[in-house]
Every structure is written in structure tokens, then in C-alpha cells.
Amino acid sequence: MKISSSLGNFKIIQTAQNKDELLLLGSWKDLVRLFDSSRAFLVNRTENTFGVYLCKQECADFLGKMLQQIDYNEWDDLKMDSSFFEKRYLA
Numbered sequence: 001m002k003i004s005s006s007l008g009n010f011k012i013i014q015t016a017q018n019k020d021e022l023l024l025l026g027s028w029k030d031l032v033r034l035f036d037s038s039r040a041f042l043v044n045r046t047e048n049t050f051g052v053y054l055c056k057q058e059c060a061d062f063l064g065k066m067l068q069q070i071d072y073n074e075w076d077d078l079k080m081d082s083s084f085f086e087k088r089y090l091a
Contacts, residue, residue: 007066008033012059022059024052034062 003010008030015021024031028050031040035052043051054062 003063003066005066005070007069015053020056022054022056024054024059024062025049026051 001012003012008026010030011025013023013025015023025043027048028040031050031052039052040050041052043049
């Protein structure tokens with residue numbers, strides 16, 4: 001899932017090894033604003049991408065905190081990748 005807001009641009013992906021672990025990707029500046037710098041690590045030098053591992057609960061807390069901090073004037077700046085919401089479940 002890609003998230004763009006006034007707090008930064010992020011991408012959240014699920015790790016293959018641990019289904020309860022998520023990888024939050026973003027720029028150094030955006031990640032260390034929200035998380036301790038010792039948790040961030042370099043993912044891609046050419047794209048200047050860094051990552052932080054989160055459990056699902058911590059990621060939910062992060063998303064909730066991000067939504068709570070959005071000023072009503074910033075709602076237009078919030079964008080989430082639409083493919084996240086296009087999943088179809090077959091019974």
C-alpha cells in the first residue's frame with residue numbers, strides 16, 4: 001500500500017518470511033520523524049529509500065496516529081494506492 005500525506009510518502013509491504021511483520025519504506029527524513037533513527041536501515045541507495053520493520057499492531061497504530069494528526073486542510077494531500085481497496089474475495 002502506498003500512502004502520500006503531509007507527513008511523507010510511504011509504502012507498506014508484507015514480508016515473505018513473517019506474515020505478522022510489515023516493512024515500511026520511505027525517505028530517511030520521513031522515517032526518522034516518526035520512528036527512532038536506530039530502527040531505520042538503507043534499502044536502496046540509488047532511490048534513497050530506507051525501511052523500518054513493524055508488526056501489524058504497530059503499523060495499525062502508525063496509521064491511526066497519522067490520520068489523527070491530519071489537519072482538515074490536509075485531507076486533500078492524503079492519498080492511498082487504490083489497488084489496496086480493489087481486492088475481491090470469493091467465498
